[in-house]
Amino acid sequence: MKPTERAFAGLWGSVIGDALGVPVEFQSRARLDADPVTDMRSFGSHNQPPGTWSDDTSMMLGIIDSLLERDVFDTEDIAKRFIRWYRDGEYTPHGRVFDIGGTTAQALTRYEQHRVPAEQAGMTGEHSNGNGALMRTLPLALAYSHLPAAEMAERVERVASITHGHAVSRMSCVHYCLVARRVMSGQPLEGSLHAANLEFAELYRGRPEELYLPRFHRLLDASILTQPRSEIQSSGYTIHTLEAAIWCTHRAATFEEAVLAAVNLGEDTDTTGMVTGGLAAMIHGIATPEVRNWARVIVRTKDLQGKFKSFISKMLETQMRTSLYEKFSRLAKGAQAASPHSVAASAQPQNPGGLV
């Protein structure tokens, strides 16, 4: 698969993982062990028809739309789209919101009613480390895969902060995106994890967030890959979800195996399914008859297909433009270096904001 095909599969894999998990959300592992999910179910926990996706996909769609429609990175715009989802049911499968995480609801209320700026709306307490930012972060890994790690991480953290401001939440999104963009480029999961870990540790060394690096130890020493199932948790805690996604993806031979393993861990089944589905689809693809049958059941398939296609086209166009710009910048720098003004020119601050 080409990177763009992997990216496209990743978006679809996320939605399918989410929809497989919706009917059994909150079910215990013991209950699912007795009656495991093997196919797209209907009704269940939220009494929704088959193929219904949750808040996870809705918020991901809000981010995708902002990246599609705005020519600059704009967290206020993303926050406004989250409000349109929360208040008006935009980006939902059936026109209404049937679930929202507590931390997300609190943050969106702060943004909407107390006029807190988007990037400060997310709660920063230890108890606010649910997976509500992690579940929607994949499009940022895809869109900014061409940026240096620190620049991608900055954007990922700023989007996370709209609802989840604690360092652990922001860092879990960054870790996932560092892994995901390597997987998108075609690297195997284990190598992607190893390379992402080096970038991740480097990013946070010497920053206040360094304090929280030990929370990621089972990822950073790759011991997560060899854990028994009993050591993998699937609560709504963002590190549990991140670990479970890496673990399920690593041990599965196919996308189907990975997402079903994730959902059947129980508890936060839709989000564990979604975060796993994004990675597993980029590795294994989603072209089997079984996955096609699942995809056919997904609500608003045509809308999603159109949106994902436009997103991938724009992503490719932006990345091509950026690489051309960089090529010209390098040529220009080469010309400057040969001129007597080279010292003055290199002393100029370069793009001080660091963002478009």
Ligand SMILES: [Mg+2]
């Ligand atoms: Mg959900």
